[in-house]
Amino acid sequence: MHQDELFTVNPDVAEPASAHSPPSEDEVPRNAPLAVRMRPRSLDEVVGQQHLLGPGAPLRRLVEGATPASVLLYGPPGTGKTTLANLVSTATGRRFVALSALSAGVKEVRGVIEEARRRRQYDLEDTVLFIDEVHRFSKTQQDALLGAVEDRTVLLVAATTENPSFSVVAPLLSRSLVLRLHPLTDDDIDALVRRAVADERGLAGTVEVTDDAVAHLVRLAAGDARRALTALEAAAEAATAVGTRRVDLAIVESTVDKAAVRYDRDGDQHYDVTSAFIKSIRGSDVDAALHYLARMIEAGEDPRFIARRLIVHASEDIGMADPSALQAAVAAAHAVQLVGMPEGRLALAQATVHLATAPKSNAVITAIDAALADVRAGGVGSVPPHLRDGHYAGAAALGNAQGYRYPHDVPEGILAQQYPPDELVGKNYYRPSRHGAERTLFERVPKLRRTIRGGGR
Numbered sequence: 001m002h003q004d005e006l007f008t009v010n011p012d013v014a015e016p017a018s019a020h021s022p023p024s025e026d027e028v029p030r031n032a033p034l035a036v037r038m039r040p041r042s043l044d045e046v047v048g049q050q051h052l053l054g055p056g057a058p059l060r061r062l063v064e065g066a067t068p069a070s071v072l073l074y075g076p077p078g079t080g081k082t083t084l085a086n087l088v089s090t091a092t093g094r095r096f097v098a099l100s101a102l103s104a105g106v107k108e109v110r111g112v113i114e115e116a117r118r119r120r121q122y123d124l125e126d127t128v129l130f131i132d133e134v135h136r137f138s139k140t141q142q143d144a145l146l147g148a149v150e151d152r153t154v155l156l157v158a159a160t161t162e163n164p165s166f167s168v169v170a171p172l173l174s175r176s177l178v179l180r181l182h183p184l185t186d187d188d189i190d191a192l193v194r195r196a197v198a199d200e201r202g203l204a205g206t207v208e209v210t211d212d213a214v215a216h217l218v219r220l221a222a223g224d225a226r227r228a229l230t231a232l233e234a235a236a237e238a239a240t241a242v243g244t245r246r247v248d249l250a251i252v253e254s255t256v257d258k259a260a261v262r263y264d265r266d267g268d269q270h271y272d273v274t275s276a277f278i279k280s281i282r283g284s285d286v287d288a289a290l291h292y293l294a295r296m297i298e299a300g301e302d303p304r305f306i307a308r309r310l311i312v313h314a315s316e317d318i319g320m321a322d323p324s325a326l327q328a329a330v331a332a333a334h335a336v337q338l339v340g341m342p343e344g345r346l347a348l349a350q351a352t353v354h355l356a357t358a359p360k361s362n363a364v365i366t367a368i369d370a371a372l373a374d375v376r377a378g379g380v381g382s383v384p385p386h387l388r389d390g391h392y393a394g395a396a397a398l399g400n401a402q403g404y405r406y407p408h409d410v411p412e413g414i415l416a417q418q419y420p421p422d423e424l425v426g427k428n429y430y431r432p433s434r435h436g437a438e439r440t441l442f443e444r445v446p447k448l449r450r451t452i453r454g455g456g457r
Contacts, residue, residue, distance in 0.1 A: 028201070034233040035226045037201045038192075039083050046087075047225065048188040049080060052179055059179055063087050070149045070156035072134070072164050072173070075181025078224030081159035082132065084181075088157055089128040095119070096128050097154075101136035106144050113148040120153065127154045134158035135167035142169045149175045183223025192225055193217050193232055207236045209247040216252050231256045270301075278309060282317045286356035293352050303344050307333035310351050318355060319364030321436035328354040359436025367430040374424070381421025416454040426453065 028037055040046045043053060043063055052059035062071060063084070073081040089096035097112050116127035129148075131137070148154045149172065156176065160167060164178055184192070196202035197209050209217075213235070221228035232247075234255045239247045277292035296306055311333060314326040328351045335347035390401025405417050418425065428449070432441040 033230065034196060034202060035229040038196050038199065038229060040080075040087070041090075043087060046080060046083065047192050048184040049084075049181055052181070058177060059084060062177075068152060068155060070152075070154075070176045071158070072168060072176045072178045073157065073159045073181060074164050074178060075161070076183050076223060077161055078221070078226035078228075079181040079184060080225065081181060082130075085128070085130040085157040085159060088155070089130075094126045094128045094155065095124070096130065098130045098132070101131055101133040101141070104131075106141050109141060109144045113144075113153055116148065116154045126152075129154040129156050131156070131158045133160065135160040135162040135164070139169055142172050146171050146175065184221075184225055185223070186218050189218045189221045189223070189225065189228050190214060193228055196229055196232060203232075203236055207239055207245050207247050209235075210249065212249045213247050213252045216249055220252075220256055274309060277306075278313055278317075281313055281352065281356045282360065284356055284360065286353055289352050289356045290349065293348060297341075297345050297348070303336045303341055303348060304333070306348055307336050307351075310348070310355060313355055316365045317360055317362055318358050319361050319438070320441055321361035321363075321433060321438040322358040323437060325355050325358045359438070361433040361435050361438050363430060363432055363438065370429045374427070379423055381423040383421065384418050386417075387419065412451075414448060414451050416452060419452070 028039075030037075043060065046053060049059070051057065054060065059071070062069065073084060075081060085098075086096065088094070097115075099108055099112065112127070112129055116129070119125070119127065129145075131145075134142070145154075145156060149156050158168075158176070164173055193209070193214050197207065198205055209232070217228050217231055217235075220231050231252065235247045235252045238255045239245065239251050273292055273295055277289060277296065280288035280292060293306065297303070307329070310329040311326070314329040318325040332347040332351035336344035339347075385399045386401060386403040386405075388395070388398075388400035390396060390404075395401060405415055407413050407415055407417075409415075420427065430445065432438045432445055434442050
């Protein structure tokens with residue numbers, strides 16, 4: 001072998017097409033989108049996520065090479081997941097390979113892993129495997145990563161907009177550090193927009209953006225850096241097209257007229273917004289309840305799901321304080337089935353207003369849960385003989401239905417008689433509140449119990 005060949009990389013470990021290092025500043029073309037041109041080149045340029053990037057924080061330690069652990073970056077769009085994955089590779093001198101779960105399969109994953117193993121044999125740099133949208137990988141595709149992550153053949157940096165607890169297999173979760181990225185704050189977005197206006201990589205001062213225009217861009221972004229920069233770029237282009245350097249509120253409004261609704265129907269946003277919707281109704285905040293209803297409708301939530309939640313809530317948190325609440329919720333569900341959307345939104349809104357403004361009582365759910373708890377604990381007992389079925393031959397000989405007293409035989413329609421099993425005599429499950437229509441039951445139920453129990457409570 002020629003001596004020079006000792007320093008020649010084996011052709012078997014040549015770079016695959018999918019491998020690349022993050023482009024340097026000079027390599028990013030000027031016609032690239034503004035969000036790409038403004039991608040941070042160092043941790044100091046990263047906006048937000050200080051809970052992960054502060055001194056000694058887990059992600060800073062990873063980027064600085066102090067923690068060779070695989071990570072799952074979980075957070076909304078535009079919060080820096082791809083940027084941080086790039087920084088992990090550049091700051092530690094590792095080889096960077098990017099795959100998208102939208103287009104890659106098991107074959108591509110295994111190819112990258114085999115390449116990483118061969119490179120380790122030749123003492124070449126370690127491999128950072130970045131997988132975007134990892135929640136879109138099937139269980140088989142995720143399982144293909146386990147061995148390589150376990151023995152650190154690759155340092156996995158996976159990004160997902162969905163809660164990994166719902167979308168990533170448990171073995172991969174246990175082998176990775178799950179780091180949650182938060183939506184950027186308004187101050188973060190404000191700083192990012194102003195930096196992009198002035199920075200040479202961005203608009204380089206070619207336009208001036210008014211404060212009210214910046215404020216509107218911040219509102220439109222809804223915590224998404226990419227959305228803010230895309231809207232800024234569109235507004236700057238619109239201003240240039242009409243021959244002005246001034247980007248004001250009118251130009252921004254004419255360019256982008258709607259803020260994105262952050263909501264994922266299969267992940268934690270679905271559960272968070274639904275939870276907030278129900279808790280707002282329970283708390284009698286009709287305005288907040290309508291807000292969350294609007295978010296679900298605008299995001300395309302199944303209206304039948306919303307109607308089912310209203311039906312459950314009507315009994316769980318209102319119950320007999322307003323018996324018509326259940327009727328309103330059921331009627332809304334029927335209306336949605338009959339007319340569909342968008343007209344069905346009216347019935348859902350009407351039911352939401354009804355339930356939010358209704359008096360509240362959890363006496364119904366408390367009562368049935370207490371009764372179920374006794375049954376599950378063995379508190380059942382025998383049905384009293386006089387209440388048993390007597391409509392068959394031989395029932396009387398067994399004592400069934402003997403001595404039963406018919407309440408309608410007395411003017412009051414109520415009389416003293418044992419109804420529960422012996423073990424549960426005197427047990428009270430239903431405890432009416434003093435709210436709404438249940439106030440009447442608060443006074444009536446104790447009287448009923450005294451009469452039925454022969455003066456007992």
